[in-house]
Amino acid sequence: MARYIFIIGGVMSGIGKGTITASIGKILKSKGYKVTCIKADPYLNVDAGTMNPTEHGEVFVTKDGVETDQDIGTYERFLGEELSSLNYLTSGKVYLSVLTKERNLEYGGKCVEAVPHIPEEIISQIKKCARETKADFVLVEIGGTVGEYQNQMFMEAARMMHLKEPNKVLFVLVSYLPIPQTIGEMKTKPTQTACRLLNEAGIQPDIIIGRAECILDFPRKKKIATFCNVDEEDVISSPDVENIYEVPLVLEKENLGDKILRKFNLRAKKKNLLDWEKLISKIKNLKKKVKIAIVGKYFEIGEFTLLDSYISVMEAIKHSAWTNNVLPEIVWVSAWEFEKSPQKLSELSNYSGVIVPGGFGKRDVEGKILAIKFCRENKIPYLGLCFGLQLAVIEFARNVANIKDATSREFSEEGELVIDFMPEQKALIREKKYGGTMRLGEYKLKLFPKTLAFKAYQRFYPQLKENPVVLERHRHRYEVNPEYVEILKEKGLVISGINPERDLVEIIELKDHPFFLGTQFHPEFKSQLLKPHPLFFEFIRASIKNLTF
Ligand code: GLN
16 A cells, blocks of 8 residues: 655755655665655656757666656665656656547547546556555655646646545655845745645645755744644755765754654654765765766756766766775866867876767767777776767777778768668658657676676676676667677777677777776666666776876
8 A cells, every 4th residue: 555755846946856855765765665756747748768968957768768857867876776667757648648548439438638637647657656566655756846837737636646545645845945145044935935836736735845055943944834834843954965865864864754654654664774874974084086087069068957967977977986985076078179179188198087978969979089099099998888889989990990981870871880770770760750769778788708897797796607697778779780890809899798689789898908898788877876887886996096196
């Protein structure tokens, strides 16, 4: 019998509602309950795959191949569990399902209307997730903020669920309390207004989490309690923290977990946040740094959007750096700069390691290839993620295997297409079937013994010796062209992992280099705080060795 907690934002977006949802999940899990989280996004896109990450943030990929909002990645990293398509709702997905049912005569001749059919569909999808995951708690984060037109159907679904089963549904309002510079005082009015808007939607919050620069003092809590109709002890502070993984600890300082359990007449079965506490306090005392460059097409995008576009890569670097007892310093380096003035490439020597992350399209590709060449020739640790593998193969083909016009079909129809699409992709592109049709989700990766990749995985999973097959997540349309594999191998490119079912190249590496490795999949999607990804871990180890700091 699942309980449902709706997490709703007030005042403004971008205050870390996803992190708070994930943290509540982590806390309840640490008390012995099975938890799952759902992100309910208001947009009409059926999934996040058709959106530009610079607009919407990173596209995360679940094991079952759904392209989701980045919050699903945050939930996975906090819960330490893999989620699936059950954990992601969008208005588009819900409407598509209702309209498909209507076409199939599943409404028995009735007039199909936004209300109640859309909220009913939302409720049925939330319940399906509860049933299939067998969770004790289903946390539902409603995207956007209260008062918007876009997320009204999700609010309506939440209200209807509460009406039917008031003892099984709880509402948490995550609000923001500004401290205007000229006033110098924390103001509660926007939170009061947000609460009133929520009341208009028929919802009374049970708990209010106040996001602010610092903790909420007693007068502030009292004011919110009085005007928003909650107990003082149910107004919880969530001040800014340096490290997002601290948030569960901060919320637990005010006993949020037990307060939630009490509202459901439940008790903690155990208490177990110790491993996180230990790691967080260790991180606070780290001094040594490892400086990693991420080379991409950032020109005119601005750093602000970047942080969101590559959130899983950043988190994967952090997990591995912390486990290696160093602090990561991540620097965004624009590939365009290298294309414009190749003499700037020497600046890459100032970094301990270089990453070329996933990417799409032709722009700034030559600059990235120059950076990869520089890393190969100057023995700088290099990790290529998806696009970063494809470009490393092109660089190797051109400059080592002497295939001068080596390229990818993504940029050109002419030249030697060392990167090409699989036959089935051709038909999809011809018919403009772009949504959800890339090679997505988990596929088998078979590792070859005695390679750098194999050793890296074995460090974490010694049992791989018997059966060196793991699962990794994908999101790409193009592959290393099998026709060129033999010649590239002859020239020294090491294929250290393949997909055993289709014989596709999954990992490439180089000998006589401290660390030069590219993956066709995205290892960053599987990295967790207490379980870093083996390839990121090995890359960071090599980077630490590269430069003494
Ligand atoms: N653009 C490349 C492809 O579609 C790489 C994709 C990626 O880096 N995720 O194959």
